Amino acid sequence: MSPRNSILLVLGMAAALYAQGPEVPVDPSNSFQVNLPGDGPLSWVSADWGRTRATARGGAMLVDLHSTLVFKNSSSRAIRGVSLLVLAQEVTPGGKASVTVPSLDVQPGESFPIRVDLRLMRPLNTGTGVLVQVGLDGVLFEDLTFYGPNRLNARRDMLSWELSARRDRKAMLAALNQGGPENLRKQLLSVLARPSDNLVMGMQVARAMPSTNVEAGRSVEFAFLQFPDSPVELLSGDVRMTGTEARAPRIELQSKAKRAIRFVELGWLAKDEQGREFMAGTLPADLNLPPGQHSTIRKENTLRFAKPVNSLTAFPTAVEFSDGDLWVPSYAALKDPRLAAALPASGEERRLAELYRRKGLDAVVQQLRSLR
Structure with missing residues (x-):
């Protein structure tokens, strides 16, 4: 499932956006920082910042952030959701955003990617320094316990998505058990046919x-x-x-x-x-x-x-x-x-229907039985 990207503060520098400024050089080696707690459930594996661009807009800098971050589950429990806090400037309008990824199934020791595509604003700074910092706002585990500062109420959103996903998987599994594979296939095809x-x-x-x-x-x-x-x-x-x-x-x-x-x-x-x-x-x-x-x-x-x-x-x-x-x-x-x-159709229904379209009915049945 694609990350749900939510800009928390509306860009408040509309007047400055009329003037398209020059591109600001971005050095991936020192312009970005990933901050994770040393005793936390995630460890950082790698990041690709190659498509990120920064542009001067009046007295501000517009950062088009495009990256794939790879993390590892360093805990002893399966992870169901992750929320990242992405910060260009704490107090600048448009300087803070979040990326939340629900419906995960990351087992202990496994690595997984999170795609980040955001547009952030920060004061124009001609000196050196970190442009964007990425931190952990929360992790939801399989047992529905939560880890993290929860600055952006990520726990509530991820718990809601996970409970809804479990509800929908339970209904799909009931369709399978009561009517067999063809009954499940019928439900998946009806989801694909819905003009969402x-x-x-x-x-x-x-x-x-x-x-x-x-x-x-x-x-x-x-x-x-x-x-x-x-x-x-x-x-x-x-x-x-x-x-x-x-x-x-x-x-x-x-x-x-x-x-x-x-x-x-x-x-x-x-x-x-x-x-x-x-x-x-x-x-x-x-x-x-x-x-x-x-x-x-x-x-x-x-x-x-x-x-x-x-x-x-x-x-x-x-x-x-x-x-x-x-x-x-x-x-x-x-x-x-x-x-x-x-x-x-719900997000989980669409995810399972897309899995059926790409990999067939057996892949869906396997997930329904493993993610009860």
Whole structure:
């Protein structure tokens, strides 16, 4: 699976980007640094920085980082996910990013590559020194324990992906056990046939701007999909809709759990003017929600959609408890007819389908039986 690259800070030097400056010489021997804890689970094997370029842009330097880093699992446990912190400048807008790789199966002593393709900004420095530093933000092991500073909340993301992947593999294995190889093949072919790109409507999140009377829009109440096993129940909510924008969403929810909840992620289904529903994205929220209590999620944001939206439906996609445990929806919940029609195949379903396309059914069966 390709690394999920997420620029954490938006490039804030737009004015400087109008002036394309000269290329800055990059010496791979001293321009890059990989910092790993000496007693950590990873050791660094090699790196190829050959395609990385640096360009002066006004008073800043734009670093196009392209590298393949090879690491070794130095621990005694299998690794399921790795997150790297990539730093050109701690405080510069656009100077920090992460690369997270889920769905790994790296046994003790094995080496594995991580591809890094990022664009970073840093102050222009004509002297010598390290341009980019790569550090470890976290490692998720097979037993779901975590190692690392977790500066970017990598644990939550990797645990969510791993639990979801295990859920989907379990469902695929059940299809194999109940209907034989041809039943599994049928499921894999249906994943390959799904037009994933057409099932997602683009959504951008921006800070809300003061609205005028003309732009006030209309108040639209959220619809909700409830899952019986969800730790939260979505009660009510509304948003101001103006064309392709939804402003200041508000959702009231109640905890059904016996443990305190500190984080909730909600998925968004958007219905366009033709009545078609698309997965539009997710909205995360940090909470302090005791058992049985109510809370209200308020976001002073503007959600910009790729096309006009008539209605919105929200549903829980992840809930994190105060002890670090995580809930994700069951496979049966996500196969609800309405969701099944709107959601693209999951990352693990696509990975297994691609494995089937490249190596055949036996390779998929082998993985399903080994990665239970």
